[in-house]
Amino acid sequence: MRFLGRDQELSALEREYKRGGGFVVVYGRRRVGKTTLIKEFIKGKNALYFLANEESDRQNLNKFTEKLADFTQQPHLAGSRLESWQSAFRMLVAYQPQEKKVLVIDEFQYLVSVNAAYPSIFQEAWDEILKDSNVMVILCGSLISMMTSKVLSRSSPLYGRRTAQIRLQPLRFAEYRQAFPDKSFTELTELYAVTGGVPKYIEFFDNGLSLWENVSDVILAKSGFLYEEPIFLLEKEVRETVNYFSIMKAISLGNHKLSKIAGLLEQPTTSVSPYLATLSDLFLVEKRVPVTEQNPEKSRKGLYYICDYFMDFWFRFVYPHRGELEMDNTGYVLKKIQSAFIENHVSYVFEAISRENFAAYCTSGNTDFVPAKIGAYWNGSTEIDVVAVDQEHDSIFAGECKYYDKPVPADVYFDLKKKCDSIPEFRGKHIVYGIFSKSGFAQRLLDAAKENSELYLFDQGERIL
16 A cells, blocks of 8 residues: 555644654554654655664664664664663764754654663653754654553653654545545445554455455454454553453443443443543543533443444454354354444444544535534434534534435435434524435435535535535
């Protein structure tokens, strides 16, 4: 795959590069493209890139010295044994001091794991050597828990030093579409629902094979690259993985209330809450509340969802069938997945894609609607897939998403209007309606939209009326 998207992140890095001394922290889950982003940024720049590993502090310093020798064109340094990291950083600063340089330390968490004092060592190096030099620093790490606690948190010696931070997330659907201009919207949506926009996962899917051939080879086969990916990811981040796996499985099966999750695990809610908090900190699970809630933090309507589409797919369809897969019964498991894939997974991903598309539409300048919040709405009896709140105009956008293989009928619009009429929070608001489809709209609905400027129809992510 060629380099895709990341325009905002590259712009942020360029801004930091132009300042006197930038200190940027880049972090995010494994495989999300952090190293690729950084290497794209440093193209054509005077940059020293160092990848730390799980060796001793001394071995890492020796390898850094070798990189420094090559960077400064001083080959005699390669075999030297520098006394400290500070000595190495001083040599870096002293080399061509008038030229702007970039220092990248990738997998920074490994330096911390083998030397707990490393954040203090680097803090001293930044304050005394790097801060006022002509060097931009990028610290990059994949272990979110360690990067948060050892670099970003108030308790870290490095707290307050960074000038910017980037939490790199999976590619948005709009960015993802750039990779596959020849695929249909349906093909892209279903591929996105499996890979979740994680660049490394996409790379392992053979574009010449069908979705299900790729799922079979890459995810279901014991030799597949993604067969045990969630296990590796969680084991790196947390202890007691059994509890985390049980919670993720419970959520993937449709148990979104804290009480239901705890009940399924036969544990009190007070025991489950800390695990959910950790999963939220790792950006694997998120607590959602109706978008109209005035105080989301205090809302009792919160529901928990897996926010990583690949993880949701794996826990919903793969994890429950590990026994069959270990016996190489991939055909049986594949049929199970195919029978529920659209209804139990893709349709929900399509809702998220539709929210993203509506947000992009609003920022394009083609509508006066200015959303302050975009999400969903639910109460005891009613659910609406896409709801946005425009506080400036006291307006509500309410949209339904239908991942049908046929045109969406007009009844969907009329049912949506009835739903909105029954919701207390919507009363007195100016309401704009929307229908999101992947297969077009029935003529009656098209006619209704032509007569009503406050009914938006989005087909395959684009507004047609």
